[in-house]
Structure formats: C-alpha cells, structure tokens
Amino acid sequence: MANQVQYIFDDKNLRNSEPQKYNAEDLKSEEMVINIGPQHPSTHGVLRLEVVTNGEEVVEVVPHIGFLHRCFEKHAESIPYNQTIPFVDRMDYLAAMNSEHAYAMGVEKMLGIQDKIPKRVEYIRVLVAELNRLGSHFVAIGSYGADTGALTPFFWMLRDREHILRLLEWASGARMLYNYIWIGGLFYDLPVGFEERCSEFITYLKPKLAELEKLFINNKIFVDRTANVGVLPLDLAINAGVTGPMLRASGLKYDLRKVDGYSVYPEIDFDVPIGKGEMGTVGDCWDRTSVRVEECYESIKIIEQCLVRLKGDYKRTRDFDPQELVPKKIRPKAQDLYVRAENPKGELGFFFRADGKSDIPFRCKSRGPSFMNLSIINDLAKGGLIADLIAIVGSIDIVLGEVDR
C-alpha cells in the first residue's frame, strides 16, 4: 500500500523527539523524575511537565511544550492578511474575539485606516471582546475549581458561559472560532434584538457572580488551598514578561486597555483590579483567581456602557454597512510594526513586517501571553509540594493552543 500513512513505532521515539532534561542516573539518590502529562486533565491541554522531586517536594519543573504546534507563523507568511484571521482564532480558542481584535488593529494601523473605523463597529468589537473575556475567565475560574477539588464552580461557570457562546453564535454563526472581526470592519452587524438579550444576560449574571464569590472564592477550603501558594514577586513578574491578570495579581495596576487606550476603551469607565494579598501574600494563587473574578465585574461594566451607546448614539441604522471599510486588497506600505492588546490572559502582541510588494506579510510573529506566563512555572513551583504544582498550573490560566501556536 504505497500511499498509506503508517507511523513507524519505536520505543525510543518519545525519547528522541522530547528528550528529558534530567536523567535518573544524574540525580541524587533521594530524587526522582515524575512525568506529568501531556495527557492529564490538570495540565489544561497537552502540556508535559518533567518534575524532579524529592519526596513530595518539587526540586525543579521542566515544561515540555509544542504538542499542539500548528505552524501559525508559517501559515501567516503564506496567505493574505485577511485570511489569517481564522488562524488567529485558533491560537487562544477561548478568547478568539480578543485575538481577532488585536490582529485587525495591527493590520489597520499598517494600512493607516485605524482612525476611520466607524464608532459603531468599534463598540461592537469591544462588546463582543468583553463578552469573550467573560467566557475565558469563566473557564479559567471554573476549571481552577476543578483542579483544586471543587467541581460545582466548574458546572456553574460553564452553564453561564453557555449563554455567552449562544449570544456570540447568534452574532457570528460560530460558537468558539468566530472570524467575526474583520480588517476594517465586521462580518455582520449585530442581529436585531441582540442588545436586549445581552442586557437580560447581564441582569441574570450579576447575582450569579456574587453567588460564586460566596461559594468558591471566599470559601475557607479554597482559601486554605491557594493562599500563600505560588507567590510571584512583582519584579520577577515584570522581568519574566508576565502580563495580564497574573501581573496585576502581583500588585501592578497595568492594563493595556488603560495604558494604550486603544479602540474605544478611553471613552469607557472601568477599573483595573489588582491583587492585594487579602488572604495571604500579594501575588499568590488566590490573588490571581480573585483578580479574574473582579475583572468579570469590570467587563460587565464595559458591556453595559457599550450597550447604552449601541442603543443610543451609535444605534442601528438601515444604511449601516459594517463591511464598508473592509479593503478589497490589503497591501500595506513596507514597514515593521508591533501591535499589542490586552487579552484575557495578558498582552497579545503581533510583529509584522510588510514588504510593500505583496498582500502577504513577510513575517508575522505572535507573542502569546500564555507562552510567556507559562515560562515562569519553575520559579513558582520550586520548593513547593507536587499538589501545589497542580494548583499553580491552574492559576496561570494557560491555553495550550496559544502556548504552542
């Protein structure tokens, strides 16, 4: 059978493709290498951790990544700018709208049309991105509950996320990978009645979040499990390129929506919650989870304000065409550009090089927040217990689709 794909098995294959950094022979007699993942639910995907242990204590963690590598950058170098958007969705598949927003902003900046985008388009973008941010945080909080031994929050959060997915499906036609935000505009306008349904959802959600805080975040069992675990000092966080809720939990009020003030965020009133060490030390696992919950409240605030404006100043009109500015041909001038935006996980950056001669980027590099946040895991877990390592991996909130790209 000439064309049949046949994997040739050899028991040395794994050792050759992902060699361990530490060999049993080189370790001290009381030390042992334990392999966690890539097929393990607490690693949140296909992350493999090579853990050197001394009894229950973690001596060193070596993450092995790349199992979900889908050559995003190579793909982006071979297809036109607008066709890359579905690939961008598949990087952080829990927050596809946010990634699309960042990517579209970058290309619009290169084309010089970033100031011409209609306000209604920008508000819809922010609305759907914040809805998606809620969805992403819900998965982070819920699955963190499951990691630490509380299964109820997981069901609750996924129940509430379902409403968001249905809203976004109504707008874009897809549940997770939307291809909704286009360069220069949107795929569609919001469907008629979306704003009303969205406000209904917000009214429903607020008491549910309060309930979650009572049941889960301030629960003594959860506090004991996560407070003072995996403390990340601020100076190390900045130096290691950690961003997003993780950096804010370490006590720095740093949110690109405020700092860069991109899109219509400067017109919207919201706070940036930071970790205060209420239950333990600043920058511990509890702070990281608590910051995510606080951010959910802020996202709700943003959504409410967007809805007011989408029903008021920038309301639906008969002649509004969200694709009006979508360029037929995307050929930016020769330039290098770095663009960044605040994703639920942190700073998502794109570096573009356009050569000015083609519709295809010469180079498109993505800087994923999960990738950078994960790189700190050894410093967080060293000296702790193996059980705490699981709590730390969960608190980083990684999406392997973005780590591996």
Place this chain on the structure above:
Amino acid sequence: MTFEQILEQIKSVLTDSVITNIDEAASPKAIVIGASSLIKVMTLLHDNENLYFDSLSCLTGLDNGEEAGKMEVIYNLYSIPFDHHLMIKVIVDRVNPVLPTITSIWKTADWQEREAYDMLGIKFDDHPDLRRILMPADWDGFPLRKDYKEQEYYRGIKVDY
C-alpha cells in the same frame, strides 16, 4: 520620552557609534545596532534610570532570504513607568547566525530566544538552556527560514502531502 531623546541618551553614554542605522518608518521607531554592541546597549537601556526599559515585550527572529544573505533579530522594548517604546534590530549573518544572549538582563528572553533558535536556527551564545522548544528535538531544519524544505518522512509518515 520621545525617540529623539532616547537616541540622545544612548549617544551621551555610549560615545562610540553603536547605532548603525535608524528606521523612522517602523512603529515604534527602531534603531539598528551591531551584534557586538548588543549586550552593552541592552544593559544601558535596562539599567539607566532615565530609560529604564524594564520589559522586553517581544523578540522576533526573521530571515531575509538567501539573496539578502542576512537574518535579523528584533527586540521590542517597553518601559512600564515611563510608557515609552523602542524597537531594536540586530542583523546577523545567515550562514553562521550567532548572537549573545540577553537572558541575564531579561528572564523573558529565555523562551523567546529558544523559539528563535527553534524556528530559524539563530544561536544565542551562553544561553543557559538552548534546546528546541516547539518542534521535536529530532526534527531536521529550521521551519521559518525562507528556503526551508520539509523533511520527506518523519517516523514513516510523509510530511508534505
């Protein structure tokens, strides 16, 4: 601080001409420096109290193709307290791409340099742990090079089909 002020600050401390070129079209604006002065410039940018680029946002490796015969490494720096950006480009030889590592200045460079090595084969001298990061360790070639050809078979599976 504006780009011009940053330039002046660099020039006032490092008197010898480390900046070989300036790219005003880039966003943020970029300076081009030689590989030999990389550590010197980066240390200054990180430590100087007026510049204080405390975060390295992004490190990009880039291949200009066989004809151009050079590769580039692009560093995007950002200062959180002063809110200013800078792009730094370093040109390396394509046949033997070697650069000094900056992991001792920014810890975040560790994985980003490993990625650049994995994708383009740029070697970073004195890097503490320069292994492939995304591709399997026994993969042939560096995928983001412009003249990259996939290996024909990997574990008996045809790669290009």
